[in-house]
Amino acid sequence: MNKKLISNRPYVHRLLSKTATTDEVLIITSYDYFLQKNDLHLLRKIYKEIILVPHSTDDDYLLNNTVSPLLDKYEKIHLVTNPQFDSRYHVIYELVIRRNKSIRITTVYDFCENHLKKVYIPEDITQSNPNIHTLPAFGKRVRYPKKIIDVTVSTIIFLLSLPVWIISFIIIKIQSPGAAFFLQERVGMDNKLFNCIKFRSMGLDAEANGAIFSKKKDSRVFKYGGFMRLSRIDELPQIYNIFRRDLSLIGPRPERPVFCESFEEVIPYYNLRHNVKPGITGYAQVMYSYGAGVADARHKLMYDLYYIKNWNLQLELKIILLTIIVIFGRKGR
Numbered sequence: 610m611n612k613k614l615i616s617n618r619p620y621v622h623r624l625l626s627k628t629a630t631t632d633e634v635l636i637i638t639s640y641d642y643f644l645q646k647n648d649l650h651l652l653r654k655i656y657k658e659i660i661l662v663p664h665s666t667d668d669d670y671l672l673n674n675t676v677s678p679l680l681d682k683y684e685k686i687h688l689v690t691n692p693q694f695d696s697r698y699h700v701i702y703e704l705v706i707r708r709n710k711s712i713r714i715t716t717v718y719d720f721c722e723n724h725l726k727k728v729y730i731p732e733d734i735t736q737s738n739p740n741i742h743t744l745p746a747f748g749k750r751v752r753y754p755k756k757i758i759d760v761t762v763s764t765i766i767f768l769l770s771l772p773v774w775i776i777s778f779i780i781i782k783i784q785s786p787g788a789a790f791f792l793q794e795r796v797g798m799d800n801k802l803f804n805c806i807k808f809r810s811m812g813l814d815a816e817a818n819g820a821i822f823s824k825k826k827d828s829r830v831f832k833y834g835g836f837m838r839l840s841r842i843d844e845l846p847q848i849y850n851i852f853r854r855d856l857s858l859i860g861p862r863p864e865r866p867v868f869c870e871s872f873e874e875v876i877p878y879y880n881l882r883h884n885v886k887p888g889i890t891g892y893a894q895v896m897y898s899y900g901a902g903v904a905d906a907r908h909k910l911m912y913d914l915y916y917i918k919n920w921n922l923q924l925e926l927k928i929i930l931l932t933i934i935v936i937f938g939r940k941g942r
Contacts, residue, residue: 621675622661626653633685636660636676638698641732643717645897645908648725657683664694676701686712689720693736727896727911728918731877738878744917746798746884751920758925759858763851770845777808777833777842785831787813790846795863798886803855805863808843810834841936847889859928860888861913864906872906879906882913892916892924895931 635656637644640663644652652659658679662671679686686705690698698714705712718740721729729738747755781789791809794802811829830838837843850856856863861882864872872879893909893916916924 621663621671622659623675624649624653624659624661626657626659628654629657631655631685632657632683633687634658634660634679634683635687635689636662636679636701637689637717637720638662638671638701639664639691639694642904642907643721643725643727643729643911647896651725656687672700672704676704680705680708680710684710686710688712688714689717690714691717721911722915722919726915728914730907730911730914732907734875734877736877741878741881741914741918744881744884744914747917747920754922755857755859755925758929759851762858762929763848766845767848773842774845777837777845780833781809784833785809785812794866795887796866796869796883797855797863798883800880800883802866803850803853803863805855806846806849808837808846810837810843841890841932844889851889855886857886857888858890859916859925860886860891861916862891862894862909863887868906872903875903876907876910878914879910881917882910885917890928890932890935892928895928895935 633656635652635658637660640661644661649659660675660679662675686701688698688701688705692698702712702714715723718729718738721727722740728741731738778789787809789809791807791811792804793807795805797803810831811834812831834843847856851858869879891913893912896912897905897909916928
């Protein structure tokens with residue numbers, strides 16, 4: 610047997626579903642990174658079977674051992690492809706037609722936006738997404754309702770949370786002597802820098818060796834600091850940034866300059882997130898679990914750009930509701 614077939618065979622992933630609402634099978638060719646656990650959970654409710662075919666899989670194996678047997682089982686095929694570097698869909702399409710089966714073809718760009726509610730970001734900086742050549746900044750139609758939401762909700766949160774501010778200030782002073790508030794330089798709209806204010810959740814020497822991403826069970830975090838991060842209490846002082854117009858209540862999470870510079874070098878379209886004001890919370894924060902590094906930044910950018918591209922009042926209110934669920938479920942970080 611051909612060694613290439615043996616080496617490539619394990620990389621074709623097949624996921625069966627017992628709860629599908631349609632009789633279609635989903636085939637994603639030249640599959641890369643863009644699906645996560647929540648996405649697969651959603652898709653398994655729709656499709657009888659999901660076939661994930663990575664870039665490296667041999668075409669003969671794909672057709673003879675994956676697609677052909679599926680055509681014996683199913684009448685309907687939904688094929689998702691990346692037309693920039695994937696020619697397999699032509700071969701699969703012809704095979705399906707010869708077998709008198711039904712097929713519909715969707716680009717990975719449209720599939721992500723229409724089915725997964727996020728924008729596809731290529732894995733390589735040299736690749737592109739023709740659906741997002743550029744994203745405009747929010748116009749008056751968006752800015753005005755967002756400003757009303759920002760001021761109204763932030764004022765209510767501040768008044769209701771004032772006792773929490775006082776208690777947090779006292780506990781921080783007891784558990785970790787030093788300033789209770791922490792200023793950190795972040796990148797805002799149009800790449801302008803601002804000082805983001807938060808309750809300090811780490812020791813005073815947390816970044817003595819330079820800027821690094823925080824992580825789960827971070828040893829630099831003191832006891833109450835860990836609670837604040839889980840409940841998002843540490844972000845309450847950013848209400849001040851909203852009143853200063855540095856931040857919006859909802860938007861892409863403001864990142865540190867050193868990380869932005871590194872992400873822009875390897876993640877396509879990363880700088881587009883700076884077309885709008887960053888937010889205390891956002892679509893990426895409520896849709897994607899905590900992570901650090903390039904892979905997680907790429908995933909979160911998919912949600913950030915979807916938010917910018919598809920903003921509407923319903924989406925804004927949905928994010929507020931999901932943020933409340935995260936806070937009371939202690940799913941912060």
